[in-house]
Amino acid sequence: MERSELVDLLSPDGLRLLDSLPPWDNASDVVRLVSDLRKAGHPQGLVTAVLGQSRLRAKAVAKFSDFAGRMLFTEAGLEQATRLNVAALHAGRFAAAGLNRVADLGSGIGSDSMALAALDIRVTAVDTDEVTAAVASYNLAPFDNASVVHGDAETFDLTGFDAAWLDPARRTAGHSNTSRLTRPEDYSPNLDFVFGLSERMPIGVKLGPGHDRDAIPAAAEAQWVSVDGKLVEMGLWFGALARDGIRRSALLLGRAGSHELTAAADSVDVDSVAGAAGVPGSYLYEPDGAVIRARLIGDLARSMDALMLGEGIAYLSSESLHETPFATAFRVLESLPVDEKKLRLALKERRIGTLEIKKRGVDVDPAVLRTRLKLHGPESATLVLTRAGGRRLALLVERVQPPR
Template identity: 50%
Template sequence: MDADGLTRLLAPDGWALLSALPPYDERLAMPIAERLRAEGLHPSLVAAALTQSRLRSRARAKLGDFASGMLFTQAGLEQATRLEVAAHHARRYRDAGLSHVADLTAGIGADALAFAGVGLRVTAAEVDEMTAAIATVNLRHFPEATVVHADGLSLDLSDVDGVYADPARRTGTGRRVFDPAAYAPPLDAVLALRERVAALGLKLGPGLPHGAVPHDARAQWVSSDGEVVEVGLWFGPLAPEGPGRSALVLRAGHAHVLAPDESAHAHVGEVGTYLYEPDGAVIRAGLVGDVALEVHGRLVDPTIAYVTGDERHETPFATGYRVHDVLPFHLKRLRSYLRERGVGRLTIKKRGTAVVPEQLRKQLDLRGSAESTIVLTRVGGHQSVLVVEPLTPAADGPHPGES
């Protein structure tokens, strides 16, 4: 969307057009565009309205009903924080007793919206002029929020008691940036701000290595409905737990936090009746052993993120499976095993093995109507196959021996 399209879209007639469009359907976009242009609407307005309709449709997964009243850029939507996660960010600032937050990288305004939504005053800086204009539109219902077209690092922080930043980690062409010095703004420049404002929060990519976490940070890896979305670095009053690591698992509208138990350590043992696959945020945070402690289990292998146990335990930090068989990995034996049981639909999970699931599926030449799940991993240092069944919190209640 160019500046002309945005200007036309923000006019009363343009906004009315956007509001009147049907739910976005890729198959209907071209016919609708042709009809609107034939009716005399400016091509820039038609293109802008249909682009926003498409982006709003995509944004609902991140921002829910708020998306229907917002404007977006492609890059802004990709970097925007999910509303549920942004709400957790905002509550950290509110619960720390802060009142005025500077968002140095406002983008389309998703985090600023969450800050304002919990009653915080927000100064939201955005270096791109069009994106700043869009953020202004998106924050129009919040008098607590002020958007400024500026480099966030240039903001006057004398009246600010909290700072937040989500440095861009992609180039203008969409390629990922892995060097923190090439972030926009650079990571070191943002970290230096904690010398001026103690309450600093950062949203970074979840692949951040533990060795890159500052010694005074609380690093919290976050997953939302099974997808690892970020690691937050929290400093000063935003980290009342103190420096360290934790995992925040958001699932089905509930939030669960796992922190390390420094007083105990999980051991490695043989595969039991149950297998637990830790959530991705737990794995990224290095807390697989803590899941083993929670389910009274043990590690399958010291280097593999699978936990096993002899009792069933419900935990938000892992997906559970009942183990039916443990076999050494051997293609012919596995093929015979599955054919004897009429397995034609197979879910293949893997960790710690070079086997390619789709290639293995072809080699197995599956036949039958039954369905099964296998896990390819190392057990006791040996490549193994675990035949498992996903556990569900179903109505049939616990099986014998389950707690």
């Protein structure tokens, strides 16, 4: 969204028109809707702006639920915005630590600032992009304890602030068609500034879940967050925002509530199954991505009396079924041939036409392999391709459904 589109959108006519539109439907006739709006006398620029917002609001429901219908977005801002339930947990840290005035440096469209303000914390959102700052101002308008500054996060005066929240931009500048930045030194604000600030005041930092673990400061509590099985972020917490004795955390959020695994450091791995023979047990467990990234697989394995399937392989194996929110359980049905031709024949004999392929520790493209297997039949199955004890394995498994 460009500045001119935002000006059109923020006019009384623009906001009224946006709120009058029917719910966005990707299957609807957009061309006809544009034509109808133009025939009603609305200028082309305004029509483009309101339809773009209507589409983004529909897309934003996954992150913001019903609140999405009362917010404004940019394409890039929505992509980088914190989910509302995760932002609420961020804000809870500041509230629990008694930090009452917070600077949100690099605020984007203001999702974390909204959560902070909702907990009666005075928050100032700072963003270097004029359009993004204006969108944040709209989203934060309902809160009289929130303000927005169009300015540079690294030069913003922090006098009088108790703490700061930082979500460094990890995409190129712009409001749409941005690309991911691969070098941390290109983030905005710069990570040298961010980690330097941690020595002056309590701060929280949101980074990508795949961020280099070797670059995590020793003083930080690192928490990987998974939402409905999808790994969404790594949060770093410093000073009063970091919990005593915790430096690694895997937090899982989902319909069944929240579950957390914590430790003072990376956990030590457990032994792998059956030595060189690599014979898997009756059950295979795939740890959640947050557990894997936090390197807490060893602690999870010990809690279930399970073993690693293979050295460096993020699968666990056990003869017993254990209920855990931190891993998906599979019942091992049988071991199939690893050779592709024999595997194709085995799947054909079992009349498997729909196949989910999971893999770890093997160089296989599941989509390409699925095509080469020439699947046909009414049955569906899950195939795990991995290695253990120095050899490759092809395991036919079935998911164990968690209890209701």
